[in-house]
Amino acid sequence: MVEETKWISYEGYWYYIEDGYRVEDDTIWIDGCYYSFDINGICENPPF
Numbered sequence: 001m002v003e004e005t006k007w008i009s010y011e012g013y014w015y016y017i018e019d020g021y022r023v024e025d026d027t028i029w030i031d032g033c034y035y036s037f038d039i040n041g042i043c044e045n046p047p048f
Contacts, residue, residue, distance in 0.1 A: 007048070013045035 003020040015037075016023045016030065022041040027034055036044040 014043040015041045015044060
């Protein structure tokens with residue numbers, strides 16, 4: 001299994017996959033900025 005880290009857009013929302021898992025209910029540092037994710041994994045301040 002490949003452990004991926006990437007942004008994914010789905011139905012108009014942005015999600016972040018880190019080490020194969022969706023980031024949920026957290027704020028993390030990605031490429032020099034903080035990004036917040038709700039309990040469903042939707043990014044509240046997407047970079048795009």
